[in-house]
Amino acid sequence: MSNKFKISKGNVPIVLVHGTCGNSEDWSQLLGVVSTKRTVIRPDYGKHFRDQGLSKAPTVADFALGIIAELNSLGVERFDLFGASLGAAIAVSIAAENPDRVNSVVLQSGFAFGGDNRLNLLFDLWLHLAKTDKVAFTKLILATGFTRHFLAAFDQPTVEGIIKGFVDSSDWSMIDGAIRVDMDVDIRDAATRVKAPALVITAKHDQIVPPDYSEDLARLIPQASRSELDCGHLTFLERPTELATALLEFFEAHR
Numbered sequence: 001m002s003n004k005f006k007i008s009k010g011n012v013p014i015v016l017v018h019g020t021c022g023n024s025e026d027w028s029q030l031l032g033v034v035s036t037k038r039t040v041i042r043p044d045y046g047k048h049f050r051d052q053g054l055s056k057a058p059t060v061a062d063f064a065l066g067i068i069a070e071l072n073s074l075g076v077e078r079f080d081l082f083g084a085s086l087g088a089a090i091a092v093s094i095a096a097e098n099p100d101r102v103n104s105v106v107l108q109s110g111f112a113f114g115g116d117n118r119l120n121l122l123f124d125l126w127l128h129l130a131k132t133d134k135v136a137f138t139k140l141i142l143a144t145g146f147t148r149h150f151l152a153a154f155d156q157p158t159v160e161g162i163i164k165g166f167v168d169s170s171d172w173s174m175i176d177g178a179i180r181v182d183m184d185v186d187i188r189d190a191a192t193r194v195k196a197p198a199l200v201i202t203a204k205h206d207q208i209v210p211p212d213y214s215e216d217l218a219r220l221i222p223q224a225s226r227s228e229l230d231c232g233h234l235t236f237l238e239r240p241t242e243l244a245t246a247l248l249e250f251f252e253a254h255r
Contacts, residue, residue: 013080014081014247015041015043015071015080016042016043016082017043017081017082017091018042021178022084023171026236027042032244033248034247037248041076045066045067046058046178048066048070058178060090060184061093063090067094068098080102080105081106083108084108084235084236085109085110092105092107092217092221095194096187102196103255104254106247107199107217108201108202109206109235110200110213112185112188112217113185113186114184116213127179131176134170135167141166146232146238147231147232147238188220194221194222194224196223198223199247199250200215200218200227201227202214202229203229203231203233203235229243229246
């Protein structure tokens, strides 16, 4: 999404940072709740990095700097920040490096270190399938990203349509780059430097980033509180209203 507006002075927008396979449209189901209360900015950080024409591989810091550059172009001074999965790592990096600008931060299904053996195995599998079998990659994301109860609501033709739609519409070069960033994530030091009040949300049935990873991240952040949603990793699709309500309540409590 391209943000074609300027932020008026004194307005504190909410910045939503998507995960590895996502883009700004991930947040469409949250907007019905969030945008009625606050201005929302949804950066496409992978696209921004690619559009810079840089030849080097991206890092968490690169993605964070790209988001800050976009906020600067919009005239944003202070903001509330939400990041999910890889977006949580990017949000931590932003909050650590910009303590005077981040009002408060919510992190969902985040992890502090992508070099952990389990995560490294998962991301290596993602990388392999994204190159060799995009349909299998998408099936894996669906099978591990949602609870069985959520998936049970869809008939087989609908599931097949979701898979085809994702395979056909995704920018696979950006997904490849984002997975490589996942593998290199190490925000353990940055997390200890987050000054803003923080809420870490775990997804109870998360099979991609199990809750103990978010718990480890929360322990590193000085002012972190915790909450849990009864869903899988792709919370923005499975529990969008509950997620939107949780982040709005936290942001409003710390304005």
